Amino acid sequence: MDRAFTEKPHAAEVPRSGAVGTIVNGHYAPPPADKDGKQWIRTSALVLRSPEELYDLWRDIEKAPLWQEQIAQVRATGPTTSHWVMMTGDDPDKSVEWESEILNDEPGKRIAWRSIGGDSDNAGEVIFETSPGDRGTIVTVLQEFRMGKLASAWETLTGRNPKQAIIENLRHFKALAETGEIPRTQGQPHGPRGTIGRGKKSLYGETIATPSGTRRIAS
Amino acid sequence: MKAVCWMGTSDVQTLTVDDPKILNPHDAILKVTRTAICGSDLHLYDGFIPTMEAGDILGHEFMGIVEEVGRDVSNLQKGDRVVVPFTIACGNCIFCKKKIWSACDNTNPNAHLMEAAYGYSGSGLFGYSHMMGGYAGGQAQYVRVPFANVGPLKIESDLVDEKVLFLSDIFPTGYMAAENAQIEEGDTVAVWGCGPVGIFTIASAFMLGATRVIAIDRLPERLEMARRFGAITVDYSQDDVNVLTAVKDLTGGMGPDSCIDAVGLEAHSTEFQGIYDKVKTAVMLETDRPCVLRQAMQAVRKGGTLSIPGVYGGLLDKVPFGAAFGKGITMKMGQTKMHNYMKPLLERIEKGQIDPSSIISHRITLDEAPEMYKVWRDKGDRVTKIVIDPWAARTA
Numbered sequence: 024m025d026r027a028f029t030e031k032p033h034a035a036e037v038p039r040s041g042a043v044g045t046i047v048n049g050h051y052a053p054p055p056a057d058k059d060g061k062q063w064i065r066t067s068a069l070v071l072r073s074p075e076e077l078y079d080l081w082r083d084i085e086k087a088p089l090w091q092e093q094i095a096q097v098r099a100t101g102p103t104t105s106h107w108v109m110m111t112g113d114d115p116d117k118s119v120e121w122e123s124e125i126l127n128d129e130p131g132k133r134i135a136w137r138s139i140g141g142d143s144d145n146a147g148e149v150i151f152e153t154s155p156g157d158r159g160t161i162v163t164v165l166q167e168f169r170m171g172k173l174a175s176a177w178e179t180l181t182g183r184n185p186k187q188a189i190i191e192n193l194r195h196f197k198a199l200a201e202t203g204e205i206p207r208t209q210g211q212p213h214g215p216r217g218t219i220g221r222g223k224k225s226l227y228g229e230t231i232a233t234p235s236g237t238r239r240i241a242s
Numbered sequence: 243m244k245a246v247c248w249m250g251t252s253d254v255q256t257l258t259v260d261d262p263k264i265l266n267p268h269d270a271i272l273k274v275t276r277t278a279i280c281g282s283d284l285h286l287y288d289g290f291i292p293t294m295e296a297g298d299i300l301g302h303e304f305m306g307i308v309e310e311v312g313r314d315v316s317n318l319q320k321g322d323r324v325v326v327p328f329t330i331a332c333g334n335c336i337f338c339k340k341k342i343w344s345a346c347d348n349t350n351p352n353a354h355l356m357e358a359a360y361g362y363s364g365s366g367l368f369g370y371s372h373m374m375g376g377y378a379g380g381q382a383q384y385v386r387v388p389f390a391n392v393g394p395l396k397i398e399s400d401l402v403d404e405k406v407l408f409l410s411d412i413f414p415t416g417y418m419a420a421e422n423a424q425i426e427e428g429d430t431v432a433v434w435g436c437g438p439v440g441i442f443t444i445a446s447a448f449m450l451g452a453t454r455v456i457a458i459d460r461l462p463e464r465l466e467m468a469r470r471f472g473a474i475t476v477d478y479s480q481d482d483v484n485v486l487t488a489v490k491d492l493t494g495g496m497g498p499d500s501c502i503d504a505v506g507l508e509a510h511s512t513e514f515q516g517i518y519d520k521v522k523t524a525v526m527l528e529t530d531r532p533c534v535l536r537q538a539m540q541a542v543r544k545g546g547t548l549s550i551p552g553v554y555g556g557l558l559d560k561v562p563f564g565a566a567f568g569k570g571i572t573m574k575m576g577q578t579k580m581h582n583y584m585k586p587l588l589e590r591i592e593k594g595q596i597d598p599s600s601i602i603s604h605r606i607t608l609d610e611a612p613e614m615y616k617v618w619r620d621k622g623d624r625v626t627k628i629v630i631d632p633w634a635a636r637t638a
Contacts, residue, residue, distance in 0.1 A: 212378055
């Protein structure tokens with residue numbers, strides 16, 4: 024039987040059906056609610072690439088820094104394990120690092136993972152499904168992480184709301200997959216911003232570097 | 243380089259800023275040869291569009307010479323002369339594939355801001371607030387053009403810049419307004435606003451088969467221009483003129499088959515509703531002043547079409563939706579799907595069917611732009627369209 028996405032992805036028994044989680048027995052299932060320090064975010068995007076191409080791009084985890092915000096480095100440490108380094112500011116000493124393990128890997132369809140030690144407690148799942156009407160691939164991401172409300176509010180004030188970061192990462196993934204680049208304005212000219220303009224940088228996501236989307240220099 | 247920067251409401255300054263650089267593989271850098279101030283730039287000047295920040299470079303109507311291209315741009319090379327559409331489109335998402343280019347999924351780096359306000363984000367625009375992407379605009383000596391592999395239209399004939407510059411926005415916008423009006427051979431069309439978009443709407447309505455076009459404005463130089471393009475003009479500011487009566491009188495009581503609102507959110511009205519909207523927007527109980535929209539909804543015939551190229555931004559008050567429903571009208575609107583129109587309209591210009599440059603009243607330098615924003619806002623000096631040569635030295 025289909026298991027809803029409300030099942031924690033790193034529970035002992037991982038759902039294997041590939042159920043998209045938004046529909047259970049023909050009925051819409053809302054995303055899980057935040058509870059007991061666990062926060063959930065579910066987001067999806069229609070991408071005009073095949074499920075196989077998108078799976079390959081996502082599964083190439085060492086390339087995650089090309090499209091995931093603030094991820095400085097990912098190193099595969101085994102067939103299913105990897106080491107992640109996230110920068111939360113300019114200070115290299117302030118990196119957040121953790122080990123991750125892939126729990127379920129269905130080529131062209133689905134990847135589920137969880138952290139297995141380090142500074143971050145998270146788990147997630149991504150599903151690639153041909154859209155109704157065969158328009159493209161619906162990519163659905165469910166991510167769960169543990170973070171206190173205070174820490175979450177602090178992140179929102181100083182940089183990126185952690186839930187928004189998941190939404191933005193999927194947006195970057197889609198742009199990269201469809202166009203070969205991630206749209207950006209950081210680095211373009213402007214006149215003096217003034218105090219108010221500088222204060223609003225985090226509102227515009229300008230305190231977070233847009234991922235490069237490419238390893239090569241543009242021109 | 244020199245660029246026109248928005249520094250606050252009613253505060254525009256020409257400043258020296260850094261030159262733009264290639265930032266992405268599909269970017270190009272243009273040396274801007276001509277750029278224009280759009281009526282919709284006045285919504286920014288007047289502070290009606292949220293998420294403008296001090297230092298933002300203005301301008302979404304521009305053309306120029308390709309100076310440099312990113313590694314994935316193969317259709318353009320240094321030296322090409324191009325006109326750039328004001329909406330930025332990736333060419334690869336589902337909306338671009340459906341040719342709804344202005345709804346592109348992949349060109350707004352600040353999509354989350356627009357999603358919060360509108361549910362979904364449209365494409366990025368040049369020089370038109372952070373919500374619309376925060377891209378630096380083209381009222382400058384150089385500009386960075388993202389997705390240069392998709393947008394820019396090469397001009398290979400020897401037509402002067404001024405004749406093709408308006409393919410960047412207002413000619414296609416006027417044309418799409420007429421197309422959205424679903425005009426059939428023999429129709430009568432009423433157009434509110436005889437600014438540049440209104441004028442191109444009038445011209446396009448005739449191209450698409452309208453027999454009579456009624457043009458509504460209050461400024462003599464604009465009404466004159468509308469008559470030159472073949473419209474019958476109505477001056478709504480005249481004491482004895484009631485617009486609803488006028489359009490009935492001119493259609494045998496039936497009403498226009500299509501009504502086109504080429505004014506948008508900062509409409510003026512001589513009626514009580516004009517004061518009502520000014521007060522409500524001043525105290526922030528309303529974001530837009532929809533008096534033209536209300537009038538057009540009332541004026542259009544039963545089963546007619548209302549087309550809205552004028553820009554609206556937020557929440558509208560006292561919109562007579564019952565009239566719209568009661569008459570069973572069709573409403574079509576939205577940012578121009580630029581890429582569909584640029585090439586066919588260039589062909590019309592090349593064939594001599596229209597000379598877009600005939601609406602230009604002022605040719606200025608970048609340094610003169612700040613004072614001309616004010617003139618444009620106040621409709622002084624019989625201004626109809628302002629074009630900037632970013633490389634001209636100050637004349638005065």
